[in-house]
Amino acid sequence: MNVRELLNAKAEAALEAAGCQPGTAAIVGPATRPEFGDYQANGALGAAKRMKINPRELAQRAVDAMPLHGIATCSVTGPGFISFTLADTFLGEVLAEDAGIAPAGAGQRIVIDYSHPNLAKEMHVGHLRSTIIGDALARTLEALGYEVTRQNHVGDWGTGFGMLVAHLRDMDQGDGGDQEQLADLERFYQEARRRFADDTAFAERARDVVTMLQQGDPTVRDIWRRYIDISMSHCQEVYDLLGVSLRPEHVRGESAYNDDLETVVNELDEAGLITEDDGALCVFLDEFRGRDGKVTPVIVRKSDGAFLYHSTDLAAVRYRVGALHAKRVLYIVDARQGLHFRQLFAVCRAVGYEGDASLEHHAVGLMQGPGGRPFATRHGNVLRLTDLLDESVQRARHVVADKSPHLSSTEREDVARVVGIGAIKYADLSKNRTSDYVFDWQAMLSFDGNTAPYLQYAYARIQSLFRRGGVNPASLTGTPTVDTPEEHVLALTLARRQETLEQVAAQAMPHFLCAWLYDLASAFMRFYENCPVLEEGPARNSRLLLCRSTADGIRTGLGLLGIETVERM
RNA sequence: GCGCCCGUAGCUCAGUUGGAUAGAGCGUUGGCCUCCGGAGCCAAAGGCCACAGGUUCGAAUCCUGUCGGGCGUGCCA
Known part of the structure; x- marks a missing residue:
């Protein structure tokens, strides 16, 4: 269940009942200050301004008309916010009834283009971002019920x-x-x-x-x-x-489109888009101007007759929309290619390749070296991806040997792999997709704080609870009784999973999922410190249910990021 | 020259589309009871959100300018 959307719909109904125009945005989001509640609606402030009335009075009328039916309480706070506190009974029901991820995607077909390494060279750290961000998005979109087609547009052609x-x-x-x-x-x-x-x-x-x-x-x-x-x-x-x-x-690389390139150029020509200039075949679009105000052309065939990546990408759009019937094509590509994609999409629109599909470049920021310089090793070479991963697994091996000597050697090796790889991926995925960031060995190989191992540790702790209590989590039944503040925050965080995943999908931003997982694990850690789980008593079953939901949330959430969990570590 | 992106704590980064007292992690300092795993928990210190104007009841967020950085800008991808 998307709780945020539910509250937003109720708040908009209430605003309308309070006299606002139909369609007035309620702007419901998580509360910025937890002492005022769990969610807040900011829409009354702007609406009151447009209506030239007192915002607190409008908010109060909306509160009085709010059709909450016991799912939450609400009140006017500050200059005219509406603050919601979810009812503990409602949270318990959400957790009991809402185990799976709701299919918001309704089968829409999405092509997602990511990783696309150049096969002339080995994969280096610069390939990490597109690869794992694209993969997390592909998995998340699939989980939400979209029909995802992965396309690895490898560089396997050219001079x-x-x-x-x-x-x-x-x-x-x-x-x-x-x-x-x-x-x-x-x-x-x-x-x-x-x-x-x-x-x-x-x-x-x-x-x-x-x-x-x-x-x-x-x-x-x-x-x-x-x-x-x-x-x-x-x-x-x-x-x-x-x-x-x-x-x-x-894999469908550049070479796969070789036989289509002539056709693409012919179709551009038939559409009247081709101009010959200095022997090269160009598309001049007025909106792209470079030096001296002159139009910057899209060159589709060089003066020597060879084709360029624009031609290949045009053929790829033609294939993805025409043959794969994509409704959206997501390009998870380096921000440096922003102009290339704006030109590509404009040409596709002009020639009709776009159809009714949405072509989207979701730019990935650059990974930079120390001091914001382009990334290089001490010797001036790029760092191989395998070397980075090996280093991380090696460090994890030392930590596991130190902290978990009781595990068998094969289990230690497995934990080292899962922790080492997870740390690298999470360090990258937890940052905003669009921002350039500085590669930092210490941060990337850290296993403390806001890292994948912290999440994996929370998961392993829950499994340990089940083992120690002799509990088979699958056999637990009933509805959790949310009672203490720590239980409330934990249940609230769990209830925010669906809205988080839909946000990740809508904005193509996996770092929101990372933030949610960290919130979840921290909420669990505080719950764990303050609420004895295995103690005999009325709360035991309820708390075990909360543990099970948390473990499921961490495992599936990390799974959507392509990060594994272990039963003990 | 023109265009796009960026500048938030010592370091690395968030900040949900204009909302309340700007948040995390690392690092630093100080705590955590024979009690479910210390890869953990609690707390403290640390900010003129590059700078200067503007719009607004309200700005890290929008607009203008300045400074600083990254990237792109007709025959690589």
């Missing part, structure tokens, strides 16, 4: 691959040693680049290879395919380690 394929062809002894050659993709890439720069004959061959690749030469295509397969399997290893739900079937 850079001529160099790599030529180098691989030279290195290949015909003994199938590719795996070995490509074990360190980064090194292979650097070698190829050095040759391309130093050896003019090689550079010439590399350029020929690009042409042969695009024309479909079978031998070159075969080498390219082997390269892509190996590079892609490296990515899949990272996804698996990272707990990202992307699978090979979600």
Whole structure:
């Protein structure tokens, strides 16, 4: 149940009954000051101003007309807020009846484009954000009943691959040693680049290879395919380690659109959008002006006849809306590509590829190095994603060995993996998607405070309670009796899950889910300190039910972020 | 030059669309009872929300300007 929406609907009905125009926004949200209640409506203030009447009087009329039927009490506070305090009986019923996530999505099809690594190189820390934010959104949208199609638009095409394929062809002894050659993709890439720069004959061959690749030469295509397969399997290893739900079937890279590019350009031409300029085929849209007020073109074919990423992205929209029937296409992509997407969407509108779909670029902020500089290691290289993950798991191993020596070695290893990976993901996911942020080893590898291990620890503590009490949580029945202040806050937080998930989906912002999980775990920790659970007495069953709901909330919530839990740690 | 984003506690970040006394974590300081797990709990110190104007009953949030940073800006993606 979406409690916020429920209260908002009641507050709007009350405002209308109090004399406001129909449709006056009640603006209900969580209370900013808990001493005044659980939720508050701010809408009476603005409405009173427009009506030129006293805001407290309007709020009081709305309070008198509020059709709450026992779910909450409300009163006028401050200059004209309406403060709500949910009834403990209502909270108990919500928890008892509302175990699952309500399907708000109604089967709408959403294509979500995320991760999209460049297969020429290994995945580095810069790929982390799009990958895990996109994955959390895909999982959350699915849980809300949307029909989600994941698309991994990998970079597997273009001039850079001529160099790599030529180098691989030279290195290949015909003994199938590719795996070995490509074990360190980064090194292979650097070698190829050095040759391309130093050896003019090689550079010439590399350029020929690009042409042969695009024309479909079978031998070159075969080498390219082997390269892509190996590079892609490296990515899949990272996804698996990272707990990202992307699978090979979600890959539809740039190369997949190669055969559509000519058609796209023809369709743009038929729509009268193409202008030739300096030998390149361009779309000039008046709204995009750059230097000297001149229009900045969208170049869809270079003067040498080659296509660019605009062409590929146009073909991708055509496919996603036309063949996949997407109603929304979500691009979880670096903020630097903002202009590219504004141009892309404008061209799609002009040529008709947009249809009735909504094309949305949900920009991801940059991960920066110390001092807000572009991210690099001490040696000037980017940090490999696997190295970051390995480091975190290694640190978690030490902590687990220190704190949980009683666990078996296999269990310790599992905990180290779940904690280490979870910490990295949560550190990133808990930040606002759009903000640039500074990469910070200490914060990212911390297991204390507002971190994934804190949430995992709360979950493990609850499981420990069940074990110690000999309780099978699945067999618990009844409705919790919410009584103490700690129980009230815990139940209230649990009741906010649905509105939180809908907010995550509406704004494509997973950090709201992180904030909710932290609220939930903290509310549980305070409850745990103040309310004995296993003590025999009338509260025991009720408190066990609260524990079960909390454990479910943490496990499923973390699950939507792609973070695991453990039964003990 | 033009465009987009940003500037919040020593550090790293939130701040639900303009609401009440700006919140967390880390770090610092001080507490936590033979009691369900101390990866925890409680508390303290720490802020001219870059700066200056403006709009408003009300501004970290909206507008203008200044300073500082990041990114983009016709043949890479």
